[in-house]
Amino acid sequence: MIASAIKAEILKIFTTRLWWGLLIGDVLIGGLLSFAFAFQLGQTDSSDSPTAAIMSHPNVAAAQAIYSAGFTVTLAELFPLALGVILITAEFRHKTWTSTVLSTPLRWPISVAKAIAICVVGFVYAVVYDVAAVVGGGITMSVWRHSGLYLGSAEVWQTLGLIVLAFIIWTLLGFGFGLLLRNQIVAVFVGIGLAFIGNILFSIIFSLLHWDWAPKFLPSNLTSSMLNPTFASDPANHTFAWGWAAVVLTIYGLVLAGAGAVLNQRKDVL
Amino acid sequence: MKVRPDWHQMPATDRTLGSYPAYVGHHAGADNTMVKGTHVSSPPTQTQPSRAHSRIEIVGLTKSFGSFKAVDNLTFSVEPGRITGFLGPNGAGKTTTLRMVLGLITPTAGHSTIGGVPYAHLKHPTRTVGAALEATNFHPGRSGRDHLRVLAAAGGIPESRVDEMLELVGIPAAAKRRAGNYSMGMRQRLGLAAAMLGDPNVLVLDEPTNGLDPEGIRWLRGFLRHLAGEKKTILISSHLLGEVQATVDDVVIISNGRLVKNGPIESLHGQASAIVRTTDPARLASALHASGITSERLEDTVLQAYTSDLQAIGDTALSAGLPIYELRAQQQDLEALFFELTSQPENQNRNLAGAEPPPPVGQHLPPHRGQAPQQGQEGIS
Structure with missing residues (x-):
């Protein structure tokens, strides 16, 4: 039953225009941001800030920062977030939830199947995104900054690989969010609002309160910490080491998706 | 009460008339001229031998939403090989009952089983019970064919059934278009295809005639007749007795969540x-x-x-x-009878509390038809 449910959930994702529509947007933004971000390479003074130090000359950490630029500015993750929200809330909005439950009357296999389908689409997103970011950033790096692409570096591949995790977790966050709010329009606005504007807002509030320990818990900061290990390893930046950032972010995704699934477990399908 | 004109024009004898050419012969005296010109689809290519024990049993089923009792201690059964009409005015609790039978809504009290098993515990739910609850349960951006492919995957049903069913309900050409562009009739047909996908022995259809054109209704009637002939258990709900009186064998009439009448439709006709x-x-x-x-x-x-x-x-x-x-x-005015049954003081539609009382039964009939027959009063269950 669970295998059938997984197959159905994957088919569901790839039989509407949503997945490629959002993917095109994400890839364009990601590619352009990496392309633009790479122009900073060698233009910064290493004594200005930790970020400036990383970008002061071509090196592995700079390549990691360039390829994950879309996440550093909290834009790339909004697309998988919206994907997760829309995928689940579409079931309520268009009442396909009824046939989903009719096919799989026990609810937990539905949640598991949806989570696995999200891993599949998250992987597809990440692969296309990686290609776009490397191409976008790489053009600037090689044409205008005479830098290598550092594609032989295991650390760069670690970042490109963790982008897969980032996509999966942000889609899961959207999925959990959508399950909790159910209303598509509300969930999209609140979800995007919290992730983007909320991230800025909380950063300001935390800095006013001098809560240096707090910003590192924000999901967007966890994502950039995970993708930029050199930056994250500097204690002055008050961030989690990349591994812990990955763990905490994964916990967020699982907790939110799990909470949504549990609350939906016995809810009547009207 | 608004009755679709196309139904008025249908003679009552039309119920014996399968639109299926292969089945017309089964009904001696069927008016064959009615069959001509009717769009006929091929019958299902794989018909399984009838699996016994596909009776739907509903025992003491009750559902409260807060203080509102949507369904109140409902008990009846639906027999295999017969088409059972589940009737009641809007808001009587029909859809809530069907959704409880299908495990979508948890009952407050009571239970229901299909072949002795609650829906949620069926090993292959969509291969056992086919349900079409609303004609709008589609993602508007997904094609009709893909919609069925998703359901086939979820039910472990071979994908070859998808095209067979599209052929069967007569919308193979539209199947590649996005379902959001479908007419109501096409949605109903797609819903029926979805219900039939797993070749189930039990069919539960909520208001399947809504939005169907006369040809579609006639087609549906022949189709259901054909399925009942295969010993399938068929439960269809409607708020218009007139819509289904030519189609059903048994009726279950509810009002305000409570059972009003239950029995073969002949027992409603009276003398x-x-x-x-x-x-x-x-x-x-x-x-x-x-x-x-x-x-x-x-x-x-x-x-x-x-x-x-x-x-x-x-x-x-x-x-x-x-x-x-x-x-x-004398034409049996079942519609009037139905109206009378469901508007008795104790059964008066709770959703219309405070509204004008309905006109007395029979007043709307043409004068020369005389009084509406008062049959059906003597318990028909």
Whole structure:
């Protein structure tokens, strides 16, 4: 039953225009941001800030920062977030939830199947995104900054690989969010609002309160910490080491998706 | 009460008429001219032998939403090989009941089983029970064919069934278009294809005639007849008895969540009668009485004779030397009966509390038809 449910959930994702529509947007933004971000390479003074130090000359950490630029500015993750929200809330909005439950009357296999389908689409997103970011950033790096692409570096591949995790977790966050709010329009606005504007807002509030320990818990900061290990390893930046950032972010995704699934477990399908 | 004109035009005998050519032969005396010109799809290519024990049983089913009792201690069963109409006015609790049977809504009390097993515990739910609950349960951006592919995958049903079902319901050409562009009739057909996908032995259809054109309704009727012939258990809900009276074998009528009537549809019809118009109804009445037919005078020149044998009335009138100006079988006004059953004070629609009381039954009938028959009052269960 669970295998059938997984197959159905994957088919569901790839039989509407949503997945490629959002993917095109994400890839364009990601590619352009990496392309633009790479122009900073060698233009910064290493004594200005930790970020400036990383970008002061071509090196592995700079390549990691360039390829994950879309996440550093909290834009790339909004697309998988919206994907997760829309995928689940579409079931309520268009009442396909009824046939989903009719096919799989026990609810937990539905949640598991949806989570696995999200891993599949998250992987597809990440692969296309990686290609776009490397191409976008790489053009600037090689044409205008005479830098290598550092594609032989295991650390760069670690970042490109963790982008897969980032996509999966942000889609899961959207999925959990959508399950909790159910209303598509509300969930999209609140979800995007919290992730983007909320991230800025909380950063300001935390800095006013001098809560240096707090910003590192924000999901967007966890994502950039995970993708930029050199930056994250500097204690002055008050961030989690990349591994812990990955763990905490994964916990967020699982907790939110799990909470949504549990609350939906016995809810009547009207 | 609004009844679709196309239904009025359908003779009651049409219920024996399968639109399926292969099944027309089963109904002796079926009017074959009705079949011509009807769009006919091929019957399902794989029909499994009937699996026994596909009875739907509903025992003491109750659902409260807060203080509102949507369904109140409902008990009835739906038999295999018969088409059961599940009837009641809007808001009577039909959809809530069906959704409880299908495990979508958890009952407050009571339970229901399909072949002795609650829906949620069926091993292969969509291969056992096919359900079409609403004609709008599609993602508008997904094609009809992909919609069925998703359901086939979820139910572990071979994908070859998808095209077979699209063929069967007559929308193979539209299947590649996005479902959001479908007409109501096409949505109903797609919903039916979805329900049939797993070749289930039990079919639960909520208001399947909504939005169907006359041809579609006739097609549906023949289709359901064909399925009942395969010993499938079929439960269809409707808020219009007239819509299904030509289709169903049994009726379950509910009002305000409670059972009002339950039994074969024939038991609703009551005694057969005929309307006869002549010059001297009193003499005709006594002549009829002599040949064992009771009658009742309705108007100056109109008699209601309690028989279905029109020829006997004509012969009697001829031997009595009376002219006949009109002679016809009395139409059973089931719609009026249904209305009456569901508007008795204790069954009055709770959703219309405070509204104008409905007009008395029979007042809307043409004057020469006389009173609406009062049959069906003697318990039919």
